[in-house]
Amino acid sequence: MGNKLCDLKDVRFVLYDLLNVEELCKSERFSDHSRETFEMTINTAEKLAVNDFAPANEPGDVIGCKWENGTVRVPSVYHEPYRKLVEGGWFCAQEKYEVGGQNVPHVVDYVCKILFFAANHNLAGYYGLTHSAAKVIEVFGSEDQKRKYMLPLYEGRFGGTMCLTEAQAGSDVGAVRSKAVKNQDGTYSIIGSKIFITGGETDLNENIIHVVLARIEGDPEGTKGLSCFIVPKIRVNDDGTLGENNDVVCPGIEHKMGMRGSSTSVLAFGDNENCRGELLGGERKGIVTMFNMMNEQRLLVGMQGIAQGSTAYLHALDFARERKQGVAAGKKEVAQDPIVVHADVRANLLWMKCYTEGIRALVLYAVFCMDRIHTAADENEKQKWNDIIEVLTPVCKAYGSDKGFEVCIKAVQVLGGYGYCSEYHVEQFARDCKITSIYEGTNGIQSLDLVNRKISMKNGRAYRTVLSQIKESIVEALEWNELIPYASDLKSYLGMLEEITEKVLNMKTAGVVELVESWASLYLEIWGDILLGWLFLWEARVARERLEESKTEHKPNGEAPDYFNEAFFTGKIITAKYYLGTLLPPVTGKLETIRKSDHAFLDMQESFFFD
Numbered sequence: 001m002g003n004k005l006c007d008l009k010d011v012r013f014v015l016y017d018l019l020n021v022e023e024l025c026k027s028e029r030f031s032d033h034s035r036e037t038f039e040m041t042i043n044t045a046e047k048l049a050v051n052d053f054a055p056a057n058e059p060g061d062v063i064g065c066k067w068e069n070g071t072v073r074v075p076s077v078y079h080e081p082y083r084k085l086v087e088g089g090w091f092c093a094q095e096k097y098e099v100g101g102q103n104v105p106h107v108v109d110y111v112c113k114i115l116f117f118a119a120n121h122n123l124a125g126y127y128g129l130t131h132s133a134a135k136v137i138e139v140f141g142s143e144d145q146k147r148k149y150m151l152p153l154y155e156g157r158f159g160g161t162m163c164l165t166e167a168q169a170g171s172d173v174g175a176v177r178s179k180a181v182k183n184q185d186g187t188y189s190i191i192g193s194k195i196f197i198t199g200g201e202t203d204l205n206e207n208i209i210h211v212v213l214a215r216i217e218g219d220p221e222g223t224k225g226l227s228c229f230i231v232p233k234i235r236v237n238d239d240g241t242l243g244e245n246n247d248v249v250c251p252g253i254e255h256k257m258g259m260r261g262s263s264t265s266v267l268a269f270g271d272n273e274n275c276r277g278e279l280l281g282g283e284r285k286g287i288v289t290m291f292n293m294m295n296e297q298r299l300l301v302g303m304q305g306i307a308q309g310s311t312a313y314l315h316a317l318d319f320a321r322e323r324k325q326g327v328a329a330g331k332k333e334v335a336q337d338p339i340v341v342h343a344d345v346r347a348n349l350l351w352m353k354c355y356t357e358g359i360r361a362l363v364l365y366a367v368f369c370m371d372r373i374h375t376a377a378d379e380n381e382k383q384k385w386n387d388i389i390e391v392l393t394p395v396c397k398a399y400g401s402d403k404g405f406e407v408c409i410k411a412v413q414v415l416g417g418y419g420y421c422s423e424y425h426v427e428q429f430a431r432d433c434k435i436t437s438i439y440e441g442t443n444g445i446q447s448l449d450l451v452n453r454k455i456s457m458k459n460g461r462a463y464r465t466v467l468s469q470i471k472e473s474i475v476e477a478l479e480w481n482e483l484i485p486y487a488s489d490l491k492s493y494l495g496m497l498e499e500i501t502e503k504v505l506n507m508k509t510a511g512v513v514e515l516v517e518s519w520a521s522l523y524l525e526i527w528g529d530i531l532l533g534w535l536f537l538w539e540a541r542v543a544r545e546r547l548e549e550s551k552t553e554h555k556p557n558g559e560a561p562d563y564f565n566e567a568f569f570t571g572k573i574i575t576a577k578y579y580l581g582t583l584l585p586p587v588t589g590k591l592e593t594i595r596k597s598d599h600a601f602l603d604m605q606e607s608f609f610f611d
């Protein structure tokens, strides 16, 4: 067994066999790269994750963050791995050389992120947000703003945050009350209070750059009136040196179920009327600007969910091989066997393996589409990849985080009483993982995004683009006898998904919005189930092809080719079949539920809950 964070054999199969990421290196953007540089990047990340991030995970949870007189100390064990993260240039590895990056494809960078987040979700969270803050400034900022803020963020010298939430404005972002008043010098005075801000105050960086949603005085209510501002904790002079404090104060931090090493801060802006912000992305363009950050974060959060699931699964697997209880079915001796011999335990492990590998492949596919935008031949192709990302983002975020959490809970179950206690860490993975279904827009909000926006985008063209990718894989799989029954079933589920999607679109136009929204989460789950079916069918076909190729392709010395690993490819086909034949079929019940559209929900008045 390799590291206990992420099965890199499976990841390499997705990268090189399924997605063929080496093709990217033919494009100008990635021409300096090759499989060797990808491998070097992943191996370096693995070392940092295993040797530095993971050992700080449990102590960080126990020590937690400490607030004192407006400053926050993160667990001291985080400082050294964070320093190495900065030194290694990990904050912008996937960015262009011009901004200090290394032009690493997103999909390879994401593998590194999976390792970091699996090793230490709390610590990695600080760097994830810092990248997003830098990116939004790169996309919308002036040259001055890029120099003063983006570059130090990409270097990891400054930390970055994303400040939307206020006490009365959680999911309802339009209710933000933070105010901005224009000054004569073109800056804005910011007054307001934010809550739940990740990394809002820490001792990790010399400065923190807050990206803040606020309303310019006199602008309309709701999301349309919001603007985005760069608000540094310490002002940055034109020559890049640090100036005076910018009247951003942290009056406290939250005490939480998990993520105890992550500073979840309350922030007060301008209590002394001396907090200055710079407009980012134009007046009343705050939501469009912030969405740049949010979309990146949503994919990242889906990945976070399954990164925790991945490490929980590997811990459970390790435990199941060591822990002895009972004897294998049909065995005469009394000597105890490891619990992995019991069918129920193995079924749990296989369930965890399926969702971990399936969702990881889904997230990597979505991120690969981002790389394909850079290599696209023309505008049409760019649009295609962009449409796919739009549809997949809420599914990756919600399905990835929900299932990731379920995988962690299953791990607790496989470990029994030991799982419930802290010694084996899986209870921490579950506690830390739960946040992924809540922040970055709750999963309920993600499902509304899918039914209300994404499937109707471009008159349904975006979602049909995704379906056509799935249809192509079905046709390819039908060429293999062994896969025909699975491909045929997937085809029929896909037909039903198309049917209910058209129904949902028609119902929305007919105005039955409440009923549609009552199923939105179920509808998103169906998408997740079927997308995993697609990826497993694709994986099974590729694994089968590899096995067949190995019969005819040999090295000059007669040995099997380097890529050949019979046990892995065979295991992959069996895992895929298990998902397609055992875990996926209940999707018909979910599809049928929406097809039937029972109206009981509409008859259930609110008062009936309370009478």
Ligand SMILES: Cc1cc2nc3c(=O)[nH]c(=O)nc-3n(C[C@H](O)[C@H](O)[C@H](O)COP(=O)(O)OP(=O)(O)OC[C@H]3O[C@@H](n4cnc5c(N)ncnc54)[C@H](O)[C@@H]3O)c2cc1C
Pocket (backbone or CB within 6 Å): 161, 162, 163, 164, 165, 169, 170, 171, 172, 195, 196, 197, 198, 199, 256, 259, 264, 435, 438, 439, 440, 441, 442, 443, 444, 445, 448
């Ligand atoms: C540890 C942690 C870190 C965080 N980090 C950040 C951060 O860095 N920056 C930041 O800005 N925020 C951050 N948040 C805030 C987070 O994004 C919000 O908690 C989240 O958006 C939900 O808002 P809320 O908690 O106010 O819940 P509410 O909006 O009150 O929602 C409560 C429930 O009602 C549902 N609901 C609400 N409105 C609707 C609707 N219109 N339709 C259907 N269902 C609805 C929700 O799905 C949810 O189940 C963080 C939160 C936590 C706990």
